[in-house]
Amino acid sequence: MPQKVRIALDAMGGDIGASVVIPGAVISLNRHPDTEFLLYGDRTLIEAQLAAHPAMKAVSRVVHTDVAVAMHDKPSQALRRGRKTSSMWLAIDAVKKGEADVAVSAGNTGALMAMARFNLRTLPGIDRPAIAGVWPTMRGDSVVLDLGATIGGDAHHLMALAIMGSAMARVLFGLERPTVGLLNIGVEEIKGGEEIREAAELLRAMDLPQLEFIGFVEGDGIGKGAADVIVSEGFSGNIALKAAEGTARQFAQYLRGAMSRTLLSRIGYLFARGAFKALRDKMDPRKSNGGVFLGLNGIVVKSHGGTDAEGFAYAVDVGYEMVRYDLLTKINQTLNRHGHTTLASASAVQEALS
């Protein structure tokens, strides 16, 4: 058995806090017994939860703090009030100090990203971080990034996203050379802004061994599973994610409405309730919980703030897998191939192309 995976949890994060975080971690621990936890937050609340879960208690260390970042705190407020003291900061700081391999928080995204960036700093060659998530598609899961960390960006930024996203797909899906597509408003070469067309040229010209660039993918290509990794700057990536979530909710509401409309449809529902359960499982947003912050010197996973223990467990699972299958090593290998960074050699290719 290799070393245990050490996970730092912001026990105060999310709409509920410890009573979701601890039971969620317990579920994940059952799936991955080679885990141990550092729990940051109010000791009384945390220990009340641990009392009900002795197996979890046995692999956890509690670090008390009174300070918690609120869900509505602006990033600047959170940094001012919660730096060095809040449960969120301390969880990230455990990664910085090498006491934990990954931090997981259901706290507010802006604050978490600000603290992670401030404390962990970006990787050499990476200017701006990204958030990557798993998107269920018609042919399995895809990694989609950036889901909203960074607005805009040039061809190099998109190239960095492609490299980091493909490393994550190698970790999560066990693929040797994941396919990568650039999100665009058409698949023809002339479509999209200059930075996207440049990024496409670069990815094609460099032909990296760690990823297979397949060209542009439109918004409806994500759900089709057109590529293992879909790359976009953070504004459009976030809009795509939220628009898809909104449509899924809309569809679910219509379906509920339709099935309860008449006596016949209610009878039909009873017969088919196994099918509806399978459908609910397939569409369950909790299974895609866990946004991974990429581009930092350390791994931080963001859980939805409103999720339950089952959902939080999926975010902890994501953190576990990123560590167990060496996300950071895989990213750095691609960035630093042959002793100079891939992105620097991308500049040379770009000059040669122009």
Next chain:
Amino acid sequence: MPQKVRIALDAMGGDIGASVVIPGAVISLNRHPDTEFLLYGDRTLIEAQLAAHPAMKAVSRVVHTDVAVAMHDKPSQALRRGRKTSSMWLAIDAVKKGEADVAVSAGNTGALMAMARFNLRTLPGIDRPAIAGVWPTMRGDSVVLDLGATIGGDAHHLMALAIMGSAMARVLFGLERPTVGLLNIGVEEIKGGEEIREAAELLRAMDLPQLEFIGFVEGDGIGKGAADVIVSEGFSGNIALKAAEGTARQFAQYLRGAMSRTLLSRIGYLFARGAFKALRDKMDPRKSNGGVFLGLNGIVVKSHGGTDAEGFAYAVDVGYEMVRYDLLTKINQTLNRHGHTTLASASAVQEALS
């Protein structure tokens, strides 16, 4: 009875052409008998269709041309080959010459926009056109724009989109003062790029009588019906639309799969088939067919290329309503309030704010 609405149809547009376009127009004519048609394309094909529809034939004039823009033609190719001769060009040109009130085509979007822009030119005060569509939401329909005509744009461009989109919502939904939201990656004031925050300040400061600005709307707010009009530059707008379409298709496929999985679920399906029919109706993408080109000296409506007659009829309906309820007058009224353009006075407001 007021004057008839004169609709120019590109009878060769779309994957199928005349055998979808003419039967589609017939369906719309039944709903709006105060319509007459100009039909551009291959006379033999068109007249074969008209022979089956005498009521349509009675209100149609056929203008023959051999030239048709292909679905895969690039905009530049289409302009080179099809200017002054193609069925697409001639339909637009009928609007330019005042022989028709609106042109409808299921031909390729890039070519249609290039020709419309080249021939009709943009409205005074509008630099770049937009495509607007109707988006079914949980509380009725919303107008969403830009769905992909123009990538990027400054605060003035977003303001112009807000004005044009709200004019379209007044036409379609009969609202006095539609609510308008700016698509963004968060609802807080600090979110999004500079141009979006500036546009929000402008819209708030100007407080136009024709629209009620409600602030930022996230991607999942569109489906919730957060505003009557959702404004975005064309890249993100297109990504939102396609991501939502992809998710709807994915959900429909999952549902079909689930309902045919077991004997019980198939029995359930039989009982509930009325409910499923209602659901299909509600999700029917044909009902949202018809993208309106805004910002030009004339109205052009783009139908999906792959739709059937029922779907094409909805695009013709949209064209009819834009004319009948005076879209262009409503846009121009807002743009030219008090004898100087609203957008010019927006500049003054902007200076005062900064």
